[in-house]
Amino acid sequence: MKKDPVCLMEIDEGEAKAKGLITEWHGQTQVFCSEQCKEEFDDSPELYASAPREFDEDEEGDYPY
Numbered sequence: 001m002k003k004d005p006v007c008l009m010e011i012d013e014g015e016a017k018a019k020g021l022i023t024e025w026h027g028q029t030q031v032f033c034s035e036q037c038k039e040e041f042d043d044s045p046e047l048y049a050s051a052p053r054e055f056d057e058d059e060e061g062d063y064p065y
């Protein structure tokens, strides 16, 4: 599982690939849930891709929803 860097949704890489909702950025594969998120990322990749990635599991319980 990978994370959509824009909306932080968990994405199945194979599925994203099949839909073309995938992009390579600085050697990293980024996957998206929708065209909108992909466009958002393509617009300003540094805004999303540079976000720290270490907090994957610790933050789970802190989401407000």
Ligand SMILES: [Zn+2]
Binding pocket: 004, 006, 007, 008, 009, 032, 033, 034, 037
């Ligand atoms: Zn998304």
